[in-house]
Amino acid sequence: MKFYATCKLGLESLVTRQLRDLDIEVLETEDARVSFSGGASDMARALLWLRTAERVLLVVGEFEAETFDSLFEQTKALNWKKFLKPETNIHVNGKSAKSTLFSVSDCQSIVKKAIVESLKVGYKRTTIPEGGEEIIVEVGILRNKVSLCLDCCGAGLSRRGYRTFNVAAPLAETLGAAIVMLSRYRADLPLIDPMCGSGTMPIEAAMIAQNIAPGLNRSFAAESWWFFDKAIWAEERKRAHEQRTNQKIMISGFDIDPRSIDLCKMHAKKAGVFCDWGVRDIRDFSASESAGVIVCNPPYGERMLSEKDVKELYRQMRRVFAPYPGWSVNIFSGMREFETVYGKRADKRRKLTNGGMPCTLYQYFGVKDL
Numbered sequence: 001m002k003f004y005a006t007c008k009l010g011l012e013s014l015v016t017r018q019l020r021d022l023d024i025e026v027l028e029t030e031d032a033r034v035s036f037s038g039g040a041s042d043m044a045r046a047l048l049w050l051r052t053a054e055r056v057l058l059v060v061g062e063f064e065a066e067t068f069d070s071l072f073e074q075t076k077a078l079n080w081k082k083f084l085k086p087e088t089n090i091h092v093n094g095k096s097a098k099s100t101l102f103s104v105s106d107c108q109s110i111v112k113k114a115i116v117e118s119l120k121v122g123y124k125r126t127t128i129p130e131g132g133e134e135i136i137v138e139v140g141i142l143r144n145k146v147s148l149c150l151d152c153c154g155a156g157l158s159r160r161g162y163r164t165f166n167v168a169a170p171l172a173e174t175l176g177a178a179i180v181m182l183s184r185y186r187a188d189l190p191l192i193d194p195m196c197g198s199g200t201m202p203i204e205a206a207m208i209a210q211n212i213a214p215g216l217n218r219s220f221a222a223e224s225w226w227f228f229d230k231a232i233w234a235e236e237r238k239r240a241h242e243q244r245t246n247q248k249i250m251i252s253g254f255d256i257d258p259r260s261i262d263l264c265k266m267h268a269k270k271a272g273v274f275c276d277w278g279v280r281d282i283r284d285f286s287a288s289e290s291a292g293v294i295v296c297n298p299p300y301g302e303r304m305l306s307e308k309d310v311k312e313l314y315r316q317m318r319r320v321f322a323p324y325p326g327w328s329v330n331i332f333s334g335m336r337e338f339e340t341v342y343g344k345r346a347d348k349r350r351k352l353t354n355g356g357m358p359c360t361l362y363q364y365f366g367v368k369d370l
Contacts, residue, residue: 005053006033010352011178014052022049040228044236048215051177054156057138057149065146066100068110075114081122083227087132090115094139101141111139133224154221161217162271171297176200182350182361183293183330187247190292194282196253199264201295206273209249213240254280283316291326291366300334314341329364338362
């Protein structure tokens with residue numbers, strides 16, 4: 001079977017590496033998605049372990065289509081009976097880009113009608129009632145190439161199950177994990193997030209350090225699919241539990257808001273990790289070790305603080321980090337003139353997005369990394 005692991009633009013290489021680390025065959029790396037091949041156990045393993053992917057989709061069929069008739073007939077010709085029971089409640093999501101068939105709502109309607117007609121033929125029925133299990137069909141059209149997939153996830157993979165309450169402008173878990181991975185963090189290094197918000201990056205770092213599968217505390221849509229052996233899920237979850245380590249970690253998260261720190265403690269407990277949390281102003285930043293990793297997602301001036309306040313905050317960050325040359329600094333920001341305001345050119349930049357907003361991860365290597 002063929003699958004797609006979708007992701008934010010700029011994170012494709014991380015998803016590819018994670019799939020290969022899981023001994024899953026990667027087929028192709030494209031913009032915002034990576035295709036891979038495997039069976040049900042590979043799908044379950046990917047869902048449990050992928051830290052930076054947004055969704056995993058099972059490919060039912062792919063073809064070229066430039067007319068609604070072509071879309072209908074080719075969709076109908078696919079073997080939907082292999083995946084859907086006649087009473088399945090079919091929900092169709094869609095998107096289209098750079099294609100002749102640009103009306104997403106029309107494409108969704110046509111695909112659903114074609115699937116229903118296919119099931120009528122396959123099950124030899126005149127009507128197809130809806131009232132059973134819901135399965136989401138994803139229609140993607142790019143440059144007239146149609147991909148029809150089943151959504152394996154349900155809730156997106158960023159929903160780990162540990163974060164129940166949020167602060168303003170929270171960072172998605174998948175993006176938080178990506179920033180930690182891009183920071184070159186290792187379990188034997190200390191890590192500090194001096195403006196940790198609801199604790200996403202320290203918690204994701206702790207899960208990485210202790211090899212905790214991010215999907216262990218949640219369920220997936222594919223777990224209820226009748227055409228997969230349910231024993232596979234128990235086996236993969238058991239394997240994931242056995243691979244967890246008791247690696248000692250030195251991970252800290254600080255924030256000026258006491259309510260945020262209360263949330264951090266609650267979220268970390270639900271995630272099954274222990275970090276050092278504390279109420280602290282960025283102006284009081286300090287580190288006792290000579291080397292380590294700083295990760296930070298400060299306000300951009302879009303939803304929190306004024307632009308003037310944000311610029312002063314960035315200048316303050318440069319001053320408090322300067323006495324620690326052995327620490328790498330990784331700052332995620334949507335401010336275009338960040339380097340000018342911060343007062344130092346980054347050693348490396350990684351263009352990403354956050355909630356559709358163009359952002360950049362500015363990386364300043366520690367002296368040992370240069």
